[in-house]
Amino acid sequence: MNTHLICETGFDSEKIHFYGNKFLTGNGYMGVRGTLGEYRKEHLPAINLAGIYDKVGDGWRESVNAPNGLYTYLVIDKEAYTLPEKEVSEHEMCLDISSGILTRKTVFTTPKGTVSLTAERMVSMTNHNLILEAYSVTADYACKISVFTGIDAAIWDIYGPHLPKIELHQEGTYLVASGTTQETNIGVTTQEEAFCLFQSQEKIHINEDSILHEFLWDAEANVSYRIEKKVLVSTSRDTKPATKPQDYETERNAHIRFWNQIADDSYFEIMGDERGETALNYSLYHLNCIAPRHSESLSIPARGLSGQVYKGAVFWDTEMFMLDYFLYTYPDIAKTLLKYRIDTLPGALEKAKSYGLDGAFYAWESHEGGLDACSDYNIVDVFTKRPMRTFFRDKQVHISGAIVYALKKYLRITGETDILTEGGEKVILACAEFYRSLLLKRATSDFYEIYDVVGPDEYHERVNNNAYTNRMAKFVFDAAYELSGDTQWQKLSAQLIPPKTNQDGVIEQFDGYFKLEDCRVADVRSRLLDPKEYWGGAYGVASDTQVIKQADVVAMMCMFREDFSKEQMKANIDYYEPRTEHGSSLSACMYSLLSCYTGHPDFAYPFFLKSAEADILPGAKQWIGLVYIGGTHPAAQGGAWIVAAMGFAGLQIRDGKITCNPQLPKGWNGMKFKINYRGKQYEIIISGDSYQIDEL
Ligand code: BGC
Secondary structure (H helix, E strand, C coil): CCCCEEEEECCCHHHHHHHHHHCCEECCCEEECCCCCCCCHHHCCCEEEEEEEECCCCCCCEEEEECEEEEEEEEECCEEECCCCCCEEEEEEEEECCCCEEEEEEEEEECCEEEEEEEEEEECCCCCCEEEEEEEEEECCCEEEEEEEEEECCCCCCCCCCCCCCEEEEECCEEEEEEECCCCCCEEEEEEEEEECCCCEEEEEECCCEEEEEEEEEECCCCEEEEEEEEEEEECCCCCCCCCCCCHHHHHHHHHHHHHHHHHHHCCEEECCHHHHHHHHHHHHHHHHCCCCCCCCCCCCCCCCCCCHHHHCECCHHHHHHHHHHHCCCHHHHHHHHHHHHHCHHHHHHHHHHCCCCCCCCCCCECHHHCECCCCCCEECCCCCCEECCCHHHHCCHHHHHHHHHHHHHHHHHCCCHHHHHHHHHHHHHHHHHHHCCEEECCCCCCEEECCECCCCCCCCCECCCHHHHHHHHHHHHHHHHHHCCHHHHHHHHHECCCCECCCCCECCCCCHHHCECCCHHHHHHCCCCCCCCCCCCCCCCCCECCECCCCHHHHHHHCHHHCCHHHHHHHHHHHHHHECCCCCCHHHHHHHHHHHCCCHHHHHHHHHHHHCCCCCCCCCCEEECEECCCCCHHHHHHHHHHHHHHHCCCEEECCEEECCCCCCCCCCEEEEEEEECCEEEEEEEECCEEEEEEC
């Protein structure tokens, strides 16, 4: 079995949205949803642009989709053959994760025979403006075939239209669609060129919302006819104009070579577990589809480039869950992600000021310039249909700690200190000032406390002394002290209230958590009146209970493992897991990792799989209240890498030395993977309990 080929056989119209995510292709500049050429906007096709945002009227700000230059449909003897409208006798989509090519094969049954359509698509890794697509059509009888292909200007938007007036025209061999965003005034252009590799008649149709070539020919039975397309997507924010592509084959080969190298640099071999291996490498495929290789300062949104869900915004997901893979594989990309935070410091300073706080309060949902796209009413109540006041934006203060944590990790792993003078130092100090301005000291206490926050578990809002947040604040003070030698930071760190624990060593997630109703996830679920109901907030079903959305104390233990004994980690997993909904895709990997740290890889394994398969299998959460949250889950994908490398392989770098402490789950005989450490590549081979590290 080729574990690098991810296929779905058969057509299921219920799964169109899911496949759009599952079969995403992309190159960090843009993400192209895995939808079929004939789909129009109701099936959510998208060419989602990284870092390009807009706002229309009172709608939420969100990322922008370009005109769809992949629009293509087939007409046989004057009748259109498209999905989902027509019956098919065969249909298969396959994604090759080691070449970054998505293929489709569909066999339509017509009154006179069958017509087979195959297509391949790739979003070029070597020319970031370019998408390549080729179509081949074969009928088993002689017929008249038309292929309509060009640009669909009817774009799927959630809060659009962001390109309200799209201008369509022909320019030499290219069809062109261009528009300008409403609030941000960014020009977005799609150019499309299509070639028939055989004799046909060509007409151009300029319609109200599309511009299309029509290739028409008399097809002979059993002859395959191929059309190749090159689509160039660009924006007025590009630093360089799009370069005109070379011929299809040359561009295709360069793209494949690039992906082959990614697979060689970072894909895993897992001896004894094909399913786990495929899911993990598929996760790494996704991370590479959305890695901003074309930029020196850009980050990755929480739903990658799979659309406008979560506003296309950047969350703590990048620093805490995705960064590690890049740090140990492509440190330049890790730097690009961090530079984004450095360059968005002005937005963070502004946000802190707007709340009367000092320093840098980073955006919970970051857009360009660090603008916080998170609304104060970020969820719509299913019952009243009214927006609900949520406190993600103003109280999820752990975001600033995540950035300092990531910067420190970058410094430790790469040893590259330029980032400090390039703005990293300012970020660390500004975050320390921010946390200092949150500290309270009761008249009778020796300790500083932090009140009124939302921790990673978003269901419990406005809590005091969230253990995770406090630990992050302490970390930031320590980092500021280390950097500046200023003893005020050392004192603040030492005087921050320590976490409260019960007799078993279980840390109380926040003040008063243990006094909440003690019940299990199933109890809370059984109280729902509507499956889309929000569990948290003021009146949520989980709010007055100990049921939490996602890893919180457990996440803290993963980040600060040196603070805790294995026994204490285990006690906390045992306590919190039955009380965790895993309602966020960020949760499973943390439970998995901590279970590895405690020496329980078999308990860890199902959580690892859940993380790695977040987008291979259907079932991911699609709604929070009435807000659609479908899309890919790059934090879960990054989390899968963390578990495989840090958990199962037990990879650690201390004082410049790479070591492993393998903890393989049942059925795994060994692992093989590569990392990049300080400019050198190493291959790590694990076999049972032993391991070998070879410099390549
Ligand atoms: C989670 C957050 C996460 C966000 C984006 C939410 O559901 O609770 O922790 O940052 O999704 O992935």
